[in-house]
Amino acid sequence: MTSLAWTGTAREPEPAQRPEPARRAAFGQIVLNEARLAWRRPVGLIGGLAVPVTLLIIFGKLPSFRQAVPGAGGLTLFGAYLPVLIVFGFALLALMGLPMPLASYRELGVLRRLSTTPIPPSWLLAAQALVQLTVALASFGVILGAGVLAFGAPAPGSPGGLAVACGLSIAGLFPLGLLIAALSPTANAASVIGRLAFFPLMFFAGLWLPRALMPGVLQGISDYTPLGAAVEAIQDSMQGQFPPTAPLLVLAAYAVVFGYLARRFFRWE
Amino acid sequence: MSGPEPAVSVSHLRKTYGTVAAVDDVSFTVAAGEIFGVLGPNGAGKTTTVECAIGLRTPDSGTIRLLGLDPRADRDRVHEIVGVQLQAGALPAKLRVAEILDMYRSFYRDPADVSDLVEVLGLAGKRRDYYRSLSGGQRQRLSVALALIGRPQVAVLDEMTTGLDPRARRDAWELIERVRDRGVTIILVTHFMEEAERLCDRVALIDAGQVVALNTPAGLTAQARGGKSVRFRPSARFDDELLTRLPEVRQVRHEGPHVLVSGQGDLVNAVILTLAGAGVTAHDVELDSSSLEDAFVRLTGRALSPDGVAA
Numbered sequence: 001m002t003s004l005a006w007t008g009t010a011r012e013p014e015p016a017q018r019p020e021p022a023r024r025a026a027f028g029q030i031v032l033n034e035a036r037l038a039w040r041r042p043v044g045l046i047g048g049l050a051v052p053v054t055l056l057i058i059f060g061k062l063p064s065f066r067q068a069v070p071g072a073g074g075l076t077l078f079g080a081y082l083p084v085l086i087v088f089g090f091a092l093l094a095l096m097g098l099p100m101p102l103a104s105y106r107e108l109g110v111l112r113r114l115s116t117t118p119i120p121p122s123w124l125l126a127a128q129a130l131v132q133l134t135v136a137l138a139s140f141g142v143i144l145g146a147g148v149l150a151f152g153a154p155a156p157g158s159p160g161g162l163a164v165a166c167g168l169s170i171a172g173l174f175p176l177g178l179l180i181a182a183l184s185p186t187a188n189a190a191s192v193i194g195r196l197a198f199f200p201l202m203f204f205a206g207l208w209l210p211r212a213l214m215p216g217v218l219q220g221i222s223d224y225t226p227l228g229a230a231v232e233a234i235q236d237s238m239q240g241q242f243p244p245t246a247p248l249l250v251l252a253a254y255a256v257v258f259g260y261l262a263r264r265f266f267r268w269e
Numbered sequence: 270m271s272g273p274e275p276a277v278s279v280s281h282l283r284k285t286y287g288t289v290a291a292v293d294d295v296s297f298t299v300a301a302g303e304i305f306g307v308l309g310p311n312g313a314g315k316t317t318t319v320e321c322a323i324g325l326r327t328p329d330s331g332t333i334r335l336l337g338l339d340p341r342a343d344r345d346r347v348h349e350i351v352g353v354q355l356q357a358g359a360l361p362a363k364l365r366v367a368e369i370l371d372m373y374r375s376f377y378r379d380p381a382d383v384s385d386l387v388e389v390l391g392l393a394g395k396r397r398d399y400y401r402s403l404s405g406g407q408r409q410r411l412s413v414a415l416a417l418i419g420r421p422q423v424a425v426l427d428e429m430t431t432g433l434d435p436r437a438r439r440d441a442w443e444l445i446e447r448v449r450d451r452g453v454t455i456i457l458v459t460h461f462m463e464e465a466e467r468l469c470d471r472v473a474l475i476d477a478g479q480v481v482a483l484n485t486p487a488g489l490t491a492q493a494r495g496g497k498s499v500r501f502r503p504s505a506r507f508d509d510e511l512l513t514r515l516p517e518v519r520q521v522r523h524e525g526p527h528v529l530v531s532g533q534g535d536l537v538n539a540v541i542l543t544l545a546g547a548g549v550t551a552h553d554v555e556l557d558s559s560s561l562e563d564a565f566v567r568l569t570g571r572a573l574s575p576d577g578v579a580a
Binding site for chain 1 (some may be wrong): 323325345348349351352353355357358359360361363364368369371372373375376377378415419
């Protein structure tokens with residue numbers, strides 16, 4: 001008789017729930033593979049980290065970016081762009097980095113396959129969000145660190161406010177990414193929808209025209225877009241104040257609405 | 270079936286999508302250690318049936334017991350002891366075989382040994398390869414490996430040989446037999462008659478959401494034909510009544526030098542032994558080799574084209 005090493009014949013009855021360390025190890029394995037995939041298909045690493053850092057270096061070298069923005073309390077153009085680049089990283093990871101793999105997992109049947117194992121497919125979603133979040137925080141750290149240390153931007157005046165502003169920005173944007181994943185039948189569709197959402201939203205964030213230079217109407221619209229509110233909140237906390245309630249409430253409202261819709265429409269197969 | 274508790278029992282299963290009954294009053298049991306075929310054309314309700322049986326879908330009505338468990342209420346336990354290879358499931362292109370196996374292995378309390386598993390599945394040389402570089406047959410075997418990695422007691426394999434070339438298909442059949450030999454009960458969903466004939470101990474023939482027939486492959490063909498038949502050339506003339514009075518024999522016909530006897534039960538043995546007892550030898554004995562394919566046509570009134578789409 002050969003070894004029965006991989007068959008499931010007579011075994012002791014087992015408790016219904018596995019001990020926690022084993023389940024943590026399973027989550028760790030999922031995160032590890034998601035990280036490998038993020039490294040091997042580096043859409044998020046390039047778009048969310050490399051592109052904004054490259055823009056940061058270019059902007060930092062341009063003499064015109066050292067001039068003050070008129071009527072903005074001594075803010076330089078570089079200083080006005082720093083929050084835009086931070087938000088660029090968050091938005092790209094949330095709107096493209098997150099939904100594309102998730103839509104492809106549904107398209108490939110990975111989520112369906114997971115639902116036949118003891119591990120629920122929601123864990124894959126959580127692992128993916130964790131990987132994108134890690135890259136988002138790295139992107140934030142590099143842009144802020146390089147902006148202040150290498151290019152002479154003032155250190156954030158309200159670090160606590162900055163943490164709240166960034167936290168709420170991510171909380172508002174990641175559910176939008178999940179909603180895109182929910183509404184996209186394929187990975188390609190997710191990529192197209194992600195792009196279609198990213199560029200107009202980045203316009204209102206001030207990528208082409210900083211918010212401080214926008215005409216009143218445009219700035220008024222920008223205040224109520226997720227990225228515009230994110231830039232406003234981050235900008236204020238960089239300049240020394242705890243951000244005002246309005247942009248924080250806008251971000252929180254997006255978090256709730258997108259979160260609800262994503263939950264409502266997400267399909268595992 | 271009597272004897273020990275069946276591995277799977279499905280009774281009066283019903284599942285409707287909108288107004289269409291995908292599965293309508295399906296009942297069967299699968300004995301432990303059996304290769305049980307769920308056979309039928311595409312869209313017959315095979316996949317819905319097994320998905321309900323393993324708790325992936327909630328039936329509208331009916332009772333399901335999987336190793337004594339209710340697959341909906343005891344989901345967690347069921348997923349530990351049932352391995353599933355679903356139809357058309359792919360994996361991320363840029364993960365390596367070993368990375369995929371290690372991850373799925375971590376999901377189970379008492380998993381199989383990866384090196385043993387890849388050895389048996391012929392993937393030992395592929396552990397460092399990316400999923401996207403695997404051939405169709407290798408991907409299929411990896412998929413089977415993932416179904417077996419939790420050391421399941423029941424494995425469900427849905428259309429596992431669809432899209433494989435004939436050689437890869439025969440390899441897959443050998444693999445299934447080896448898995449069964451190690452004590453795993455197998456539910457094989459297929460629309461290939463040849464596959465069911467070659468592998469299955471018993472087959473449920475499903476058409477339009479209903480079980481049309483439930484039998485051994487040989488029994489199904491016999492059932493469809495209404496019996497068996499044997500053709501031979503006798504060494505000497507004999508009285509037909511010698512055979513017609515046997516309980517197994519229904520009819521005796523002469524075709525030139527040949528005799529065609531139809532009936533049921535252990536027909537061949539009964540005929541040959543009786544003839545031998547009367548000093549007659551049966552030469553050139555041929556069994557009617559009508560196939561499961563014919564059985565399908567007779568039982569459902571429709572043909573099954575080679576790719577499984579009912580015409």
